Amino acid sequence: MLSDLTKSLNRVTRSISPENFTGEKGMGGKATEGTGKDASRDLGIGWKVSPSIMIEPQQHYTLAEIEGPGKIRHIWMTCFPKYWRELILEIYWEGEEKPAVCVPYGDFFCCGWNERVNVNSLPVVVNPAGGMNTYWEMPFQKKAKIIVKSLATEAFPFYYQIDYSLEEVEECRYFSAYWNRNNPVAYKGTHTLLPKISEAGHYVGTYLAWQVNNNGWWGEGEIKFYLDGDEAFPTICGTGTEDYFGGAWNFEQPLGKYCSYSTMYMGLPQVIRPDDLYQSQQRFGMYRWHVQDPITFSEDIAITIQALGWYSDGRYLPLKDDISSTVFLYLTKPAFELSRDFNRDELEVI
Template sequence: MQTGFGLDSIAQVIEEEQSRSITAENPSGAVGAGGQASSNLGPGRKGSPCIDNIAPGETVTLAEIDGPGVIRHLWFTVFDESDVSEYVFRDLVLRMYWDDEDEPSVEVPFGDFFCNGLAERCEIESMPVVCVPDIGFNCYFPMPFRDHAKITIESEHPTDIAPFFYQIDYSLVPELPKDTGYFHAQWRRENPTTKGVDFTIVDDIEGAGQYVGTYLAWTALSGYWYGEGEVKFYIDGDDEFPTICGTGTEDYVGGAWGYDDSDYGGPKTYSTAFMGYPFHDTGNGPDGHGRPPSHGMYRWHIPDPIRFTEDLRVEVQQIGDHPQTHTYFERSDDVSAVSYWYQKEPHNSFPEFPDREERIPR
């Protein structure tokens, strides 16, 4: 059974796997049941390609699948704003449940899950997450399950969301290997952070697994360079000091020297297979809101997963640099993060998910 992806595997014929897909036209993924709805063009001619409407406060179940199986690909699209608010990406909440668990293994604002935090759209050209024009969100993290999978979307937007398109591609398999981990993703925000106290990307992970990615949405509330803080991984009982500690925030996502490019004239955005700094807003955007500068960046630990057998905590410092004196200083910024990892179930309960007002970007 394949749980990953790559050109080295596509020549292998696996007769025991069965490919299925869930859409608004075939919400159960049933065999031979795709595209049956009728339109003005007749039966089977794009009669129901989307959810027409998600009401405020409504939770829609996008998929319920009996296993064992592996979700291979997610695709979604939805408008990023409505007539009453521009925060659709933060107002929608994506949740995933494995094997009939009561609490989700994935609980993340919709846009942040796809590295489009701060309720702003940007293009992502990475291996597991791809966001392409116009607002096409794709995820290729394999998501295995033994008994059952459930995916929901909740709207806390103040008016109807219309329309919402989705496709969930998966395989049914005879069984999963005993060492298979389950996919998890969690969102946290601290607004503002506390000076001298590291921001917690994720903690209270217990069990065995591997950490596979981080997305940071960072709004700079102090002047000067914000990214001297080191990313730390406290693994299997680490206390005061971590086993893995980087050299700076932009270094963690593969950049250097503040993403500066003298030929470009300032911070230069980029998006690659495993790391990127795809979003930079100077704070003087076209909406005229006078927002502070904000940044979006990601790092996928796919070639280099962070293995743990007992527990894991991940943090990042908020440390700045004075450009004239080149001295470090403690900062207080608005930082949010998505952590992505695999582990054997059960998992610890997530912190209480912030309500809509606590998720609105500055």
């Protein structure tokens, strides 16, 4: 504890928000224009004049540009749930043209269905009524940039605060995140969480937004990690979907019911059940953080998961479910080779 406090004396703490767009020392709360101008008209400067920004349709905004070396240590954001799949979060390291993080906003914070669920984990925390927090440590040597891109057709307010430290960074592994969707998964096919990438690093997290398109149990599929030259068969092979997320026996508790849970490293916080009118398929959100058990690789990595349920006579049934995945990892390179642009159709929550 004492050594950590001693180290912290060599850090400079800064924070970027709409009340201090640059994070500069002594520049917070000086706004004379902003979304709170009318509300603060009787109070004047220093009284919450600029608490948020307006995200215009089909536009992108640079939330932060930080000169290093340093580490992003905490991010808080919030906006209306309607836009959580139509807002893309991108993070760039060291002045690269390609982002290392390129993920829909809601999925990044474990809310993949445009519906909030409280998450009480170590690196991701979601609080009432839509306060999105991440504590993934994000080091950089020269520069960090955070952008949001809107695919929405209307404007909406967006609130954020990015807390970081300026300090020496001895060894830099770059925080990266990748999103993928199969809607639906091909019959007897698999969902790819991460196509093969040739790089060194360590894998730290999985989030799945899973819609079940069949009756019956759906979570027999195995997750497979192909590491450092693996071809047909993986080095790490799970024993079932609920097993990988730390549950067992269909997440069933009490009898005949799904039991949601959210812990430091794993959880099934979201169980969206059909209503009596318009909703049909059941939807789930689940996470697994490899913080205490990171999966390391020195050459390459690829990850898949099966969509698998039960058929008659005790046989497995390949499923054609709607699966979206977000994976989190630290890589040696500042740009992520799989980054890409999104369109509204592939992101749509139906």
